[in-house]
Amino acid sequence: MFPVPDPEALALLSHDRSHRSHKLLAASAFGLVLAVVAGTSPAVAGPVAGTAPAISAAPGTLAPGVTYREFARPTGGAEIPLHLVEVDLRNPLVTVDLITAGAVAARAPISVQADSRQAIAAVNGDFFNISNTQPGVEVTGSAVGPAISGGDDLKAAVPNGQRFGPGLPPGTSTSDVLGVGVDRVGRLARVDLRGTVSAGRERFPVTGFNQYALPVGGVGVFDSDWGSVSRKRPTCGTDTDRAAACSTETYEVSVRHGRVTRTGTEPGAGAIARDTVVLVGREQGAQTLRRFAVGDRVRVDYDLVPEGPIPFRFAVGGFPILRDGEPLAGLDARTAAIRTAAGVSADGRRLYLLAVDGAGPGLTILDLALTLRELGAASGVNLDGGGSTTLVTRAVADPAVAVRNHPSGGVERPVPNGIGVFSRLSR
Template sequence: MTRRRGRSAAGRAVLTVVTAFGVLAGAALAGAAPAGAAPAGRRIAPGVTYRQFDVDTAAGTAHAHLLTVDLANPHVGVDLLYPGAVAARSTVSRLADSAGAVAGINGDFFNITETQHPGVEATGAPVGPAVAAGQALKAAVPKGQRFGPALPPGTNTQEVLGVGTDRRARLDRLALVGSVTTPDGRLPLKGLNQYALPQGSVGAFTAKWGGVSRQRAVCGTDSERAAPCSDDTYEVTVRGGRVVAASGTPGSGTIAAGTTVLLGREEGARQLRKLSVGDPVTVEHSLTAATSGVPYAFAIGGFPVLRAGKPLSGLDDGTSAVRTVVGFKGGGQQLLILVLDGAARYRTGMTVAEEAEAMRTLGASDALNLDGGGSSELVAREGDAGAVSVRNHPSGGAERPVPNGIGIFSAA
């Protein structure tokens, strides 16, 4: 649910503490404190604190759930939650429990529906880059193929929040750098486990993609997501450095470990048709950071709303919604993870501009907006409980399966 309003409301987000801790998502709100007071919280694990509070916005009152994560604590870890495949979905609680996380939230926007391409399977794959346990899982789809609200001016689908091997969080851009070396020369690689490939390109799909059809990857154009699917396609399967199979149409099914499927559209397809079974092929790819010289142990896609303590220009200040945002302060040593409640009383949420202001008020220097609406969810463990519980009310009335999220881990 969203609510539109005039631009005069930009940035009006006032934090008011209402409760220190709710055992379950339906916990009663009580104990109001003056606006601007520092919210109290309860420790989930050493270095991890949970709290909740109200945020006054132009559309009404939003209720926020906040995790504070001390990355300087050696017992604390952060990594990507995902169901073992890029093109797959699961609930945040299941993802967190299966990974052994003490808390978690939903992640990137994703390919949730394909109503504009009848007969084409929605992949469930996320929009932006993803890094898990230091390994690149996928690259970003073209900007015109993105699902989600409009991006702020000057941003693109390569935007991420990541935590480096130095245990500091950063905002960055991760671009795919790759090539396909064939007997006829070297081709640029423009896709890695993506639900949409650039026009005229070749993309790679690995065992991390999953078993979902690759048909969606050749639908739409770089500027129009709803454009028809290309009928000029070709794919080859590479194993052990050689072509072992070829097909004129995108395939489906699980890709074996050590195997790469190369899918081309238009000019990319014409180049792949030059290959024959038995030809030697080498595929190389990596995600390259725009600003950081430190390798990323974890990264997730979204779009930035706050940089160096200042909201980005052109943030939407007219559409209120339930939102999820992650930021950091203290030079990247402390994460601030905020998820709004989707209960009917609070479902008007806040605008992106108000979200940025709320994070700034909490002390964040930088912040990245993640998927919202029915996807917004925060889970955490209570004491010695063996499983997490959902702390906010998902606005759809139940947990929505999502492709990825952020997991908080404790070795204590």
């Protein structure tokens, strides 16, 4: 039984996805402020699976409904420092949304993304296209999974074999997300792309949307949210091998106001106008697009469809590690690393944003799931970690966020997106 949406939810339910709002975030210089975790963590043995976290500091209130605290998870001889932002989604003064670097194919430090949107807290989000093996192909920096911000669909998921990050647990996919619905309830769900291209009596499916890797033989849609990065990378690799060569059979078609305005054999680059979509095909998809000529009438429809009847207000890709209060089968219990996670309570009314501090050896994925559970989460996802792990906060009266963890690389890594927390009391 889903809760009845509030008036804001009803407005979003009637939102026309064909008129997507492209929210460009200002890129500005930033000052990196590190909040030092008390003490220096010595080298320790790997974490002990199943050990409950010990809270070592009282939570501090950032705003009504939002708290931040540091705590330590006991290990085989010491403690692993972690950072937690807890959000009461029932509080009408609090909202949560996906923050971005201004385009799907763009990156910026989380502190910059948070300050651009005046967030009071944020953590980094999804894994992303951080490197390529194909010579001369531009790295897009775009995320692996689906992304929804402010109720607007930004991108769909790449094929499983094209993802970055640790291996997926059995039964999960790149289409899995954690998000908050227009009913203000957090949940795990799968978000799939549904789309078609229609020309006269011909109809064929859209298999990609603003993503750095298209399925073999498919056709992808790119709109103004993509950014200006080259669209070559989406035609590289295969559904099972990210490092495979780029396709030798590609085709691109630009459609403006329902008519073809340009065609070409190679994927292009540069910003896409708001009234234009670009179709990129590879293999069979390229053969299909070759049928179009400049002036042809074409209709392009595409949408992200979540499980269940309630649309997401925001959603971020991440592979599930905790579901219905239980860690998923097959989680890595041996490799400790710096990690980021997000979880929701059983009723979906509390959100947990967790960052492992880079000053310690980190946690295994299994211990990450157990930590989320001990904190109160019933479901959760593993987000990008390592040098990407960043958690920032500020009080509502402060002008800018401060980085609360020690990033493992010494400075913030630019990332494509994150989870931002907002207070209506914030200036």
